[in-house]
Amino acid sequence: MHGTRILDEADRLMTVCNSCRYCEGLCAVFPAMEMRRAFSDGDLNYLANLCHSCGACYVDYQFSPPHEFNVNVPKTLAVARAESYAAYAWPQALSGAFARNGLIISVIAALSMAAFILGFAALNDHSVLFGVHTGPGAFYKLMPHNAMAALFSAAFLYAILALVMSVRAFWRDIGTPIGGRADGGSIFQAVRDAGELRYLHGGGVGCYNEDDKPTDRRKLFHHLTFYGFLLCFAATSVATLYHYLWSREAPYPWWDLPVVLGTLGGIGLIVGPIGLFAAKMRRDPALLDEQRYGMDVGFIAMLFLTGFTGMALLVLRETAAMGPLLALHLGAVFALFITMPYGKFVHGIYRFVALVRYAQERRSEAGS
Amino acid sequence: MSSKYDVLVIGGGNAALCAAISARRGGASVLVLEGAPKFYRGGNTRHTRNLRCAHDAATEILTGPYTEEEFWQDLLLVTGGQTDEVLARHMIRESKDILNWIVEQGVRWQPSLGGTLSLGRTNSFFLGGGRAMLNALYLTAERLGVDVEYDAEVTDLVIEDGMFLAARLKRPIKGESEIRATSLVAAAGGFEANIEWLKQYWGDAADNFLIRGTPYNRGSILKMLLDKGVQEVGDPTQCHAVAIDARAPKFDGGIITRHDSVVFGIVVNKHAQRFYDEGEDIWPKRYAIWGRLVAAQPDQIAYIIFDSTVVTSFMPTLFPPIAGQTVAELADKLELDPAALEKTVTEFNAAVRPGTFDHTILDDSVTEGITPPKTHWARKIETPPYLAYPVRPGITFTYLGTRVNKEARMLMADGKPSANMFAAGEIMAGNVLGKGYAAGMGMTIGSVFGRIAGREAAKHARN
Numbered sequence: 001m002h003g004t005r006i007l008d009e010a011d012r013l014m015t016v017c018n019s020c021r022y023c024e025g026l027c028a029v030f031p032a033m034e035m036r037r038a039f040s041d042g043d044l045n046y047l048a049n050l051c052h053s054c055g056a057c058y059v060d061y062q063f064s065p066p067h068e069f070n071v072n073v074p075k076t077l078a079v080a081r082a083e084s085y086a087a088y089a090w091p092q093a094l095s096g097a098f099a100r101n102g103l104i105i106s107v108i109a110a111l112s113m114a115a116f117i118l119g120f121a122a123l124n125d126h127s128v129l130f131g132v133h134t135g136p137g138a139f140y141k142l143m144p145h146n147a148m149a150a151l152f153s154a155a156f157l158y159a160i161l162a163l164v165m166s167v168r169a170f171w172r173d174i175g176t177p178i179g180g181r182a183d184g185g186s187i188f189q190a191v192r193d194a195g196e197l198r199y200l201h202g203g204g205v206g207c208y209n210e211d212d213k214p215t216d217r218r219k220l221f222h223h224l225t226f227y228g229f230l231l232c233f234a235a236t237s238v239a240t241l242y243h244y245l246w247s248r249e250a251p252y253p254w255w256d257l258p259v260v261l262g263t264l265g266g267i268g269l270i271v272g273p274i275g276l277f278a279a280k281m282r283r284d285p286a287l288l289d290e291q292r293y294g295m296d297v298g299f300i301a302m303l304f305l306t307g308f309t310g311m312a313l314l315v316l317r318e319t320a321a322m323g324p325l326l327a328l329h330l331g332a333v334f335a336l337f338i339t340m341p342y343g344k345f346v347h348g349i350y351r352f353v354a355l356v357r358y359a360q361e362r363r364s365e366a367g368s
Numbered sequence: 369m370s371s372k373y374d375v376l377v378i379g380g381g382n383a384a385l386c387a388a389i390s391a392r393r394g395g396a397s398v399l400v401l402e403g404a405p406k407f408y409r410g411g412n413t414r415h416t417r418n419l420r421c422a423h424d425a426a427t428e429i430l431t432g433p434y435t436e437e438e439f440w441q442d443l444l445l446v447t448g449g450q451t452d453e454v455l456a457r458h459m460i461r462e463s464k465d466i467l468n469w470i471v472e473q474g475v476r477w478q479p480s481l482g483g484t485l486s487l488g489r490t491n492s493f494f495l496g497g498g499r500a501m502l503n504a505l506y507l508t509a510e511r512l513g514v515d516v517e518y519d520a521e522v523t524d525l526v527i528e529d530g531m532f533l534a535a536r537l538k539r540p541i542k543g544e545s546e547i548r549a550t551s552l553v554a555a556a557g558g559f560e561a562n563i564e565w566l567k568q569y570w571g572d573a574a575d576n577f578l579i580r581g582t583p584y585n586r587g588s589i590l591k592m593l594l595d596k597g598v599q600e601v602g603d604p605t606q607c608h609a610v611a612i613d614a615r616a617p618k619f620d621g622g623i624i625t626r627h628d629s630v631v632f633g634i635v636v637n638k639h640a641q642r643f644y645d646e647g648e649d650i651w652p653k654r655y656a657i658w659g660r661l662v663a664a665q666p667d668q669i670a671y672i673i674f675d676s677t678v679v680t681s682f683m684p685t686l687f688p689p690i691a692g693q694t695v696a697e698l699a700d701k702l703e704l705d706p707a708a709l710e711k712t713v714t715e716f717n718a719a720v721r722p723g724t725f726d727h728t729i730l731d732d733s734v735t736e737g738i739t740p741p742k743t744h745w746a747r748k749i750e751t752p753p754y755l756a757y758p759v760r761p762g763i764t765f766t767y768l769g770t771r772v773n774k775e776a777r778m779l780m781a782d783g784k785p786s787a788n789m790f791a792a793g794e795i796m797a798g799n800v801l802g803k804g805y806a807a808g809m810g811m812t813i814g815s816v817f818g819r820i821a822g823r824e825a826a827k828h829a830r831n
Contacts, residue, residue, distance in 0.1 A: 019623075020624045026495070057496075060496035062415055062622055
């Protein structure tokens, strides 16, 4: 017996799968499963986070529902995966944030944006808030750079701390020996596997979405979203370096590196989330963890808002709309940062850690 | 949908789809009638995993050459010579090209990763298993313009003088209708799910058989064809039968109810008596004999008995073994006579002459002085907990079928080839498999004769 009903069900499925093994070539979950005969809670959470939900095993498996063995691996692991986020959340007192995630994320996002707008309005003259500001330092007329940096650093560092603590708990649970370290080779392998979404390929034909005909669209939109996010992050990092190393103040001209990176990233963060959302709307409900719909959509919406407000700010930064748009953009980014450890963002982190663990297992098996 | 096609394919498994694709590529209009609902499409192909093909050199997925002659020798061995040599050799020759042809139809291979099946040299494994392979074939067929109907129950075939004219259909929504076609490919499987029919040959024992595949393989097309003058082939009691877990569902338990632990222990019947040499040959070579052996035992039940030292030597099982701290306690749980089982185990243990145990080769661990002997991998059963799996005959497919020639054309009772009727897959497997089985041969028969049947049916339709 396991800690939760979904882990009991995952255990049942893994026992069925382990006596069949037809799916072993489809992704990493099944070879990882084959290395075990019994499954601890940690093992099941590991397998759940290794699953990319491509749906191939559901479409390819002879015992999927409506067969009486009722083997639905993608859905069961999706639920187990979502429950694992709460199980490893730090501090544990906030694990409840996963239960009504969509609601919580939207409330926090709304409050953050409102706070920035009100803050700008309270601290600045009307003429400043709705004024036209151009040239270096324009943004800081609304909020001093140091205040901005301090606030976002604090939010970001808190998110990092919470994520590190959560991942530590996860790693201890899925690793043997407990507290064992990851080696560089395995981490490199996991970076490659995560970077190309290797296991969202349905065993080579593409992932499944609305029916039994494979497509690669979800993979494409995920790439746009993920690399869009990374590009935006890079834009912010470069801008920070500009500011402190060369005292060059934002906003920068359109051809400058932070703006180029941010523009490309912003396009990714608009197109990617729209595509992911559309794919989710069409997805076969049999594969979906419908209870966590709010969490998934909430995160997609946050990424979209971040990209969209950022792009709007870029386009309209020399107009009177700049002040309110800056408030909206900063509000969105702030909400994204502080909710990161308590929302769908963590799926990427846990999946990466699971991939490291898998690479490690494969290496030790090959070596033995 | 037009009710007149060049080629009508009845059935929805590997043989049917290979026929449909090959006929369509040959320029014919094709309709596939699958009797099962969409989820259960494909009959036993849903549960297959690999295909046995001859090949002259190692490939990305196969570890070494498997010559035509070696394939032929393996077939001779398992059938004990009960095979049509001309057809079998033709099939083996054609199987060489099937490896590539099937990939061109969208089917993907994977290396055998599991390590528990020593078939990496002779058999190619479908990536994702049989249903994945079927999905690929259906996608290709539909892309090429083959029409497919599910839940399409054929109630009658109109055949005159060995010439197919039309099929009558009963469909849940569209009602009854008649479909005419210039050629027919019958690829509708065996009759293993038809217990009443099985009982004609096996008597009440058939009530205790478990059917590994779908409940839709009732042999209705086979029966119609034989009733309308097609020549029959094969022994009706011969079939692919393995020992599967007695706790498996009556139908469609598929692969996960099988046991490959026989060689690691002993097998007793309901009187706690051993009845066959459990160490005769390496699994999976002897895998397919245990179904018939168990079918011959009283009440068609047997028990694989082993101890805790070997549990990790074979594939994990769906149903956990039944355990007892003593042999008597185990017997109690199995509802066997404890004294009889203790006696059998004690006598077996006393007869073991330990050698160097190695389950990957025919080793020298043997018994002496008991009947039947265990000629390899004999080790004492003495480390509690004592464990057991109850097993029953699990029928995969039957061998009674329609006789065909090298063109997959059905032969009529008078020996003349039918003008326009072809057969492929399990419905004609008995031409090649008089008895016995070796892994992947069902798929070889299906793919090779399916492709030929489709090609010939299209050729006939175009003339």
